[in-house]
Amino acid sequence: MRRLLKSAREYNRGMRRVYLDNNATTPVLPEVFEAMRPYFVEHFGNASSIHRHGQETRAAVERARESVAALLGCRSAEVVFTSGGTEADNLAVFGLVRPGDHVITSTIEHHAVLNSCKHLREGGVEVTFVPVDGRCLVDPDDVRRAIRPNTKLVSVIMANNETGVLQPVAEIGRVCGEADVYFHTDAVQAAGKVPIRVKEIGCDLLSISGHKFHAPQGVGALYVRKGTTLEPRAFGGSHERSRRAGTENVPGIVGLGKAAEIALKGFESGADREMARLRDRLESAVLEQVEAAGVNGADSNGGSASRVPNTTNIYFDYIEGEALIISLDLKGLAVSTGAACSSGAIEPSHVLTAMGLRPDRARASIRFSLGKQNTTEDVECALQLVPTAVARLRELSPLYNKESAVRS
Numbered sequence: 001m002r003r004l005l006k007s008a009r010e011y012n013r014g015m016r017r018v019y020l021d022n023n024a025t026t027p028v029l030p031e032v033f034e035a036m037r038p039y040f041v042e043h044f045g046n047a048s049s050i051h052r053h054g055q056e057t058r059a060a061v062e063r064a065r066e067s068v069a070a071l072l073g074c075r076s077a078e079v080v081f082t083s084g085g086t087e088a089d090n091l092a093v094f095g096l097v098r099p100g101d102h103v104i105t106s107t108i109e110h111h112a113v114l115n116s117c118k119h120l121r122e123g124g125v126e127v128t129f130v131p132v133d134g135r136c137l138v139d140p141d142d143v144r145r146a147i148r149p150n151t152k153l154v155s156v157i158m159a160n161n162e163t164g165v166l167q168p169v170a171e172i173g174r175v176c177g178e179a180d181v182y183f184h185t186d187a188v189q190a191a192g193k194v195p196i197r198v199k200e201i202g203c204d205l206l207s208i209s210g211h212k213f214h215a216p217q218g219v220g221a222l223y224v225r226k227g228t229t230l231e232p233r234a235f236g237g238s239h240e241r242s243r244r245a246g247t248e249n250v251p252g253i254v255g256l257g258k259a260a261e262i263a264l265k266g267f268e269s270g271a272d273r274e275m276a277r278l279r280d281r282l283e284s285a286v287l288e289q290v291e292a293a294g295v296n297g298a299d300s301n302g303g304s305a306s307r308v309p310n311t312t313n314i315y316f317d318y319i320e321g322e323a324l325i326i327s328l329d330l331k332g333l334a335v336s337t338g339a340a341c342s343s344g345a346i347e348p349s350h351v352l353t354a355m356g357l358r359p360d361r362a363r364a365s366i367r368f369s370l371g372k373q374n375t376t377e378d379v380e381c382a383l384q385l386v387p388t389a390v391a392r393l394r395e396l397s398p399l400y401n402k403e404s405a406v407r408s
């Protein structure tokens with residue numbers, strides 16, 4: 001207890017803090033905040049008003065729509081602003097599917113899709129959950145085989161939030177196109193991290209969320225391919241071409257547009273490759289220094305599935321992930337066990353168990369996720385903390401035996 005209190009004091013005494021939990025949320029970039037600032041006070045108009053104040057904010061919303069469309073490779077009229085990824089996912093799923101329809105999704109979806117599909121099932125919709133292999137990959141042939149005459153929608157995540165593994169969405173898109181089935185992909189963890197071209201994916205619907213790529217929390221968007229008839233979820237005014245009623249969150253939308261522009265420029269300047277270099281340095285040095293550890297999302301030969309550049313999910317056998325998170329947090333490093341909403345839950349991650357991990361290994365897994373603000377120094381700082389923290393927890397573990405760890 002005394003040690004804990006001492007650590008808490010250090011925490012409050014301005015110790016260096018490193019944030020490697022960017023898949024939970026990212027800090028708003030200063031340029032994004034500057035772009036948003038005038039829309040809180042100076043340009044406060046309702047974007048639906050016809051006077052000057054409304055025209056100013058309408059123009060800002062439409063400029064942001066163009067920036068988001070450029071990020072996704074679609075027309076601006078195909079972008080519907082929402083309150084975030086969860087609402088975009090819900091609009092996609094509930095906007096299309098009716099009782100009697102069949103839906104195909106995967107076992108590694110975010111709860112925004114998973115629980116939407118479970119809710120649909122209670123309302124008379126049949127749902128097939130296709131599995132993933134040990135690398136966290138859906139097989140497009142499984143999707144093909146699952147399609148039935150009444151299949152209305154396939155929803156498969158683009159980049160998994162826990163492992164960062166990128167799904168073969170273009171192949172799944174082709175399968176759906178051939179079968180004339182709607183295809184939605186939750187690209188919340190992919191947008192801003194890897195280039196997205198909706199036409200190449202062949203999707204009809206695609207969700208993004210601002211706070212995963214340095215825009216604020218509480219704003220997102222759904223790409224809706226031209227000609228897709230979507231029932232709205234909220235009824236009210238005719239905002240967003242009657243697909244999402246409610247006064248627009250103008251500052252948030254402006255922030256989303258700015259973050260989209262920054263992300264696009266980053267692909268041109270190689271910022272994504274630099275981030276992958278930092279992630280790879282972190283991952284390989286952790287694996288070198290810590291025995292009985294490995295990457296979730298790599299196959300048994302050590303080959304990795306393709307991932308977004310900022311994420312690595314590593315298991316540290318013989319420890320509890322929650323204990324490691326608390327111990328690292330007290331030393332100034334913020335990481336996570338996976339989905340932010342499931343942190344604190346005793347249940348092992350549904351994603352890692354779907355990949356075939358034993359429950360104890362799933363519980364011993366930690367997600368490190370980088371953002372644009374992270375530096376080489378941050379990674380080196382994390383590398384000073386992680387091996388020591390793991391070693392200390394293992395010393396306390398009755399299950400840990402150095403010799404068996406080396407063999408495993």
Ligand SMILES: Cc1ncc(COP(=O)(O)O)c(C=O)c1O
Nearest residue numbers: 084085086110112161188189209
């Ligand atoms: C893959 C994925 N989809 C959807 C969401 C939900 O997005 P939001 O937090 O904007 O509602 C998240 C958030 O963690 C996510 O990682």
